[in-house]
Amino acid sequence: MTRAFDAIVIGAGQAGPSMAARLAAAGRRVAIIERHLVGGACVNTGCTPTKAMVASAYAAHLARRAGDYGIETGPVSIDMAAVKARKDAIAGNSRRNNEVWLEGLHGVTLIRGHARFVGPHEVEVAGETLSAPQIFLNVGGRAATPAMPGLDTIPYLTNSSLLDLDVVPRSLVVIGGSYIGLEFAQIFRRLGAQVTVVEMGPRIVAREDEETSDAIRAFLEDEGVRFRLNAECISFEKRGDDIAAGVSCTSGAPVEIGSHVLLAVGRRPNTDDLGLEAAGVALDQRGYVVVDDQLRTSVDGIWALGDCNGRGAFTHTAYNDFEIVAANLLDGDDRRVGDRFPVYALYTDPPLGRIGMTEAQARAAGIPYKTATRPMTRVGRAVEKGETKGFMKAVVDARTDLILGAAVLGVGGDEAVHGLLYAMQGSVTADAIRRTTPIHPTVAELFPTLMGNLRLAGR
Numbered sequence: 001m002t003r004a005f006d007a008i009v010i011g012a013g014q015a016g017p018s019m020a021a022r023l024a025a026a027g028r029r030v031a032i033i034e035r036h037l038v039g040g041a042c043v044n045t046g047c048t049p050t051k052a053m054v055a056s057a058y059a060a061h062l063a064r065r066a067g068d069y070g071i072e073t074g075p076v077s078i079d080m081a082a083v084k085a086r087k088d089a090i091a092g093n094s095r096r097n098n099e100v101w102l103e104g105l106h107g108v109t110l111i112r113g114h115a116r117f118v119g120p121h122e123v124e125v126a127g128e129t130l131s132a133p134q135i136f137l138n139v140g141g142r143a144a145t146p147a148m149p150g151l152d153t154i155p156y157l158t159n160s161s162l163l164d165l166d167v168v169p170r171s172l173v174v175i176g177g178s179y180i181g182l183e184f185a186q187i188f189r190r191l192g193a194q195v196t197v198v199e200m201g202p203r204i205v206a207r208e209d210e211e212t213s214d215a216i217r218a219f220l221e222d223e224g225v226r227f228r229l230n231a232e233c234i235s236f237e238k239r240g241d242d243i244a245a246g247v248s249c250t251s252g253a254p255v256e257i258g259s260h261v262l263l264a265v266g267r268r269p270n271t272d273d274l275g276l277e278a279a280g281v282a283l284d285q286r287g288y289v290v291v292d293d294q295l296r297t298s299v300d301g302i303w304a305l306g307d308c309n310g311r312g313a314f315t316h317t318a319y320n321d322f323e324i325v326a327a328n329l330l331d332g333d334d335r336r337v338g339d340r341f342p343v344y345a346l347y348t349d350p351p352l353g354r355i356g357m358t359e360a361q362a363r364a365a366g367i368p369y370k371t372a373t374r375p376m377t378r379v380g381r382a383v384e385k386g387e388t389k390g391f392m393k394a395v396v397d398a399r400t401d402l403i404l405g406a407a408v409l410g411v412g413g414d415e416a417v418h419g420l421l422y423a424m425q426g427s428v429t430a431d432a433i434r435r436t437t438p439i440h441p442t443v444a445e446l447f448p449t450l451m452g453n454l455r456l457a458g459r
């Protein structure tokens, strides 16, 4: 027997539950299917637990630096079991709040199990077939584990399993020098591990401008994180209790030894075990669901939201996907993915707040642009806080005076960058920002000064 609903949502991550709630509020009978933990990657193995650990690592770092502020402390030691318990409590509370809310929604049925398409509008889960004219995919992604020689012979960690450790690894080799790898590298270094980041490219966070990569590398090196760049042909081998990572770098020792290895080399979408071929939903070469600018898939009545559509890789983009689909379907609105500005943060300390284009992207696009940079050593609030690493930088269209992009790498950068998000969204010019009167002392108070220092690129 087939159980009929008006809508089925597959995956209770960052878009699915809100989608289910909106549909139910509009009078639809909705099934939402979750195979593992409500809240998905962000709540359980991503944003929430990692940012809780960033906070513990920051506390350790600040305690070690207490003397800089005239404060005396004793020796700093780490109780990793307590760090883990705090992180688990925060993530667990968030998950339970999501669950209680979802289970209490009138018109929504939460079904536990792995969903698989058996037709364009039929899904099998826990031995039952469900059908609905509208289906919303919110299946997210997981850590990519590419075929690397020897990987199957060692007990490697991913973002999920690393979060289960209740002891600090003696030495952690992080494969991948990008967002996931760098956040974990700094966390575990501050918690006391020897940390080496192995990156196959010539620099870390290669999507950012070179000066950003260099500054992040420099402050992580200051804390004792080691880097092996240009590490092609990585291989692994068990050596007693340790793991040897062969790194084939152009310089340096050919092998890095660690007690633990973290794989942080990207994500892959959870679309390989969803039976999408039975529905005829098209995937791209990397397995992401192909969608249009309103997140419709190649099959009528099926939408894809969140990481699985390859149009974003963040919680806020997943949630915005829900807003777009709900507005178009239920509010008669006309919202599109193309209308959103890319904005995100890298939660190292100091964090990187980023919006829009990098300078390299503006140059590659052939846009005539102006740029200005200011080091955090010349930001009063950063000096007063004793946290002067990093810089802020803006890239502005020389023809229109509109902001193309910005990077705020510095204390409070993840928050401050929002001022520029609202300016970009509202088409506010650099000159208009220059004329504002922000609060003193803040990091964002230097944005008007920054805009006053814009110079044509190359001058």
Ligand SMILES: Cc1cc2nc3c(=O)[nH]c(=O)nc-3n(C[C@H](O)[C@H](O)[C@H](O)COP(=O)(O)OP(=O)(O)OC[C@H]3O[C@@H](n4cnc5c(N)ncnc54)[C@H](O)[C@@H]3O)c2cc1C
Binding pocket: 010, 011, 012, 013, 014, 015, 016, 033, 034, 035, 036, 037, 038, 039, 040, 041, 042, 043, 045, 046, 047, 048, 050, 051, 113, 114, 115, 116, 138, 139, 140, 141, 159, 180, 270, 273, 274, 305, 306, 307, 308, 312, 313, 314, 315, 316, 317, 318, 347
């Ligand atoms: C270590 C780490 C740190 C991160 N930090 C940040 C951050 O600070 N800020 C930020 O914005 N983003 C961050 N991200 C990214 C963020 O977690 C994701 O972008 C976000 O979770 C995507 O949401 P989603 O709803 O698309 O998918 P997910 O949250 O992955 O949810 C998908 C859900 O679908 C379920 N599912 C999958 N297949 C099926 C199936 N066949 N049947 C039933 N259920 C299924 C899964 O179990 C999961 O619960 C981080 C990611 C990682 C890994």
Ligand SMILES: NC(=O)c1ccc[n+]([C@@H]2O[C@H](COP(=O)([O-])OP(=O)(O)OC[C@H]3O[C@@H](n4cnc5c(N)ncnc54)[C@H](O)[C@@H]3O)[C@@H](O)[C@H]2O)c1
Binding pocket: 148, 175, 176, 177, 178, 179, 180, 181, 183, 198, 199, 200, 201, 204, 205, 206, 231, 234, 264, 265, 266, 267, 312, 313, 314, 344, 345, 346, 347
């Ligand atoms: N603060 C945040 O918002 C946040 C934090 C963590 C993750 N995320 C999301 O998760 C996504 C995935 O992050 P990620 O850091 O895993 O992936 P990524 O795709 O950003 O970077 C992967 C890195 O691994 C390197 N790499 C790939 N293969 C390699 C190999 N064989 N050997 C050595 N290095 C190799 C790449 O050159 C790259 O630097 C991000 O795009 C981001 O959207 C967001």
